[in-house]
Amino acid sequence: MRSGTNPTVNDVATAAGVSTATVSRCINSPEVVQPDTLRRVRAAIDTLGYAPNFGARALAAKRTNTVGAIVPTLENAIFARGLEAVQRELAAAGSTMLVSSSSYDPEQEAEQIRTLVARGADALLLIGFERSAEIYDFLDRRKIPHVVAWAFAPDQPRPAVGFDNRAAMRALAEKTLAFGHRRIGLVTAQREGNDRAQNRWLGLLDAMRAAGLGEDDLSLQETVYDIESGRAAAHALLTRDPRPTVIMCGNDVLAAGAMIAARELGLSVPEDVSITGFDDIEIARVLTPQLTTVHVPHREMGRRAARMLIDMRDDATAADSVELGTEVILRGTLGPAPVTP
Amino acid sequence: MRSGTNPTVNDVATAAGVSTATVSRCINSPEVVQPDTLRRVRAAIDTLGYAPNFGARALAAKRTNTVGAIVPTLENAIFARGLEAVQRELAAAGSTMLVSSSSYDPEQEAEQIRTLVARGADALLLIGFERSAEIYDFLDRRKIPHVVAWAFAPDQPRPAVGFDNRAAMRALAEKTLAFGHRRIGLVTAQREGNDRAQNRWLGLLDAMRAAGLGEDDLSLQETVYDIESGRAAAHALLTRDPRPTVIMCGNDVLAAGAMIAARELGLSVPEDVSITGFDDIEIARVLTPQLTTVHVPHREMGRRAARMLIDMRDDATAADSVELGTEVILRGTLGPAPVTP
DNA sequence: TTGTATGCGTTATCAT
C-alpha cells in the first residue's frame, strides 16, 4: 500500500492481476471486456479509490472532455439560466463546462478564447456572431468546434443556435406602434461589437419605417447592462422635450432601471409612459405593473447548444444551425400612448 | 514545417537552436534565461504559433492552474456576482475557474466535487459548511485545498470566508420586532443540509426569544429558491388565520415572490403586511416599494475566497478564515405592524 | 546559463 500518492492504472492492474491496458478498457469501453475480469478490475478500482489522472488522460487521448463557454456576463439571469442548461446537458454527456465572462469586452473575450483553448477545451460556446476575423481564424486553424448562441441569422455560415433578434424586436415594436406610440425612446447596450443589440435596434427601425416613421422619431441611449445604467439612460430620455411616450429597452434589466426612472420622475406606467423589455427573465414578473417583453427560450437554447457542441466535437462535420422562436408577451407596462402632446 | 499538427516544444527548440529545457524555461521562468536566447525563443514561438499542450503540462507539472467552484445555482444573482469576482481574481493569478451548479442537491454536489477533482482542479470553492463527512474525508485524503464561502462560523475548523448568517438575520429580526411585529411568517429554503438557511432561521428565533416570543409566534414555509415558489409559500402564509404581519424571506428572490403574493391578495405593503429579504441583490431596488434586506458583500467575498484558494494551493498551509460584515438595509417594505388583529 | 535524460499516467497499436 503506497500512501501519500494517488493510485495509478498500474496499481489497479497489479491488484486485479491484469494489464494496464485491460484496466483502461474497463474504464473506457467496458463492453469489450469479459464480465468476470470487469468485475475484478472494478473491485480493485473501488478498494484502491482509483481515479484516472486528468492530465495523463488528456495527453494520451488528445481530448479533455471539457467545453468552454464565454458569456458577456454572469450577473444576468439571461445567460445564467442558459448556462445552467448547457452544464446539465454536457454533464449528461460526460463533459464539463468551463465558463468565463468577458464583461462585454471584445478584447477580454479574445483573450479568454485563447485561454480556454490553451486549457484544452474541446469545443467552445460563444455568444453572438460579432468578433474579430483574427479570432475566427484562430478557431478555424486550430479546428476548434464552436457554436454561436443567442443569435441566429440565415446568412451566417457558422453553426448557431438562437433566434432572430431583429425580427423579434420588430414584432414587439409593431405591437407598440399599434398602441399609438409615435415618439419612441430606446435604451440599448452598446451596438458596436454586439450584433444582438444592433439587430434589436434595426428591428425597431424596421417597424417604425413600415409605420411611416423615421430615425428622427427615435431617441436613443446606449449604456451598459445593469439596472442603475438603465435607470440613468431612461432618466435622460424621459427628461427630453418632447418626452417619448414609450421607452423600449434592450433587455429586461434595463427595463427594470427604466421603471425606477419613471417612478423617480413621478410618471405612472403605462398611463404617462410605457416601457418594454426583452428576454422575459423573472424580473419581468416582479415589476409593478408587470413588464411587456419578448420571451426567449433560454433553457432550450442552452440545451440545444450543448448538444450541438458535443456532436461537433465527435463528428467534426459542421452541424446545422437552429432557429428558435420568440414570443411577444404583453403585460401591464405597455399601454396606449397618452394623448397629451 | 509540419502542418496539420500543433507545434511542440521540440519544434520550437529546433527553430531557435536551443534545447527543449530552455524553451520550457522561457515559458515558466523567463527571468533565469539570457535575454538574447529568450528573444530568439520567443520569436520562434511566435512564428510557429506554439502553445503548450495542456495535458502534457498538467501531467508533468502536477498542476492544472484550474480551480473548481460549485454553487447551488447559477440562476441567482447572489452567486453569479460572487463568481464573477472569483473568476476575475483567479484570472489575474493565471488560473481558470471551473464552475458547476448543484441545484441545491447534496448528492449532486458530492458528484460534482468528485468530477472537478478528477478534472484536475487544484483547489475547490464550496458554498456553506454543511456536507457529508465522506466528502470532507475525500477532500482531506486527496489533500485538495478548499475554502467555504458564503458562511462563517467561529467554531468551524475549515478555512472560510463569509459572514455570520445567524447574527445577520438576528439583526434584521430585531429591527422587525422594533416595528411592533409579533406574528411572523418565514419563507426559507430547505434548512436540512443548508447551514445558511438553518442559521438564518436560528437568528430569527434568537431575536424572537429575546423579545419574549416563542416558536408558536412563527409560521414557517420551506421552499426552493425561485420567485414562483416564494410566491406560493408566501401565499400560504398570508392566507392563514391569524395572518402574519410580516413575511421574512430567506433571500431577496423569495421576497420578490412574496411581493407578488401580497399583490395577488390585494394586500398593500407595508400597510397590510411587511416583507423582508436577504442579500441585497439588484432585484431589491426594483420592487415597489423597495425591499428591506440585509446587504452582503458578494464581490468582496468572491475576491477574498479566490485569493485564499490561490494562497492555499501555493502554500499548503491552511489560511485563516475571514469574517465579513453585513448591514441591515431599511427600505420601504418594512413598516409598523398593523394594529387590527 | 544551458543541455541531457528521465518520469509523469494514460491510451492505443499491435500482437497473441
Add this chain to the structure above:
DNA sequence: ATGATAACGCATACAA
C-alpha cells in the same frame, strides 16, 4: 479478450 509497449508533450533534477 487480453497483454506488451510505444507514444503523448512537457517539466525538472542533475550535469556541464
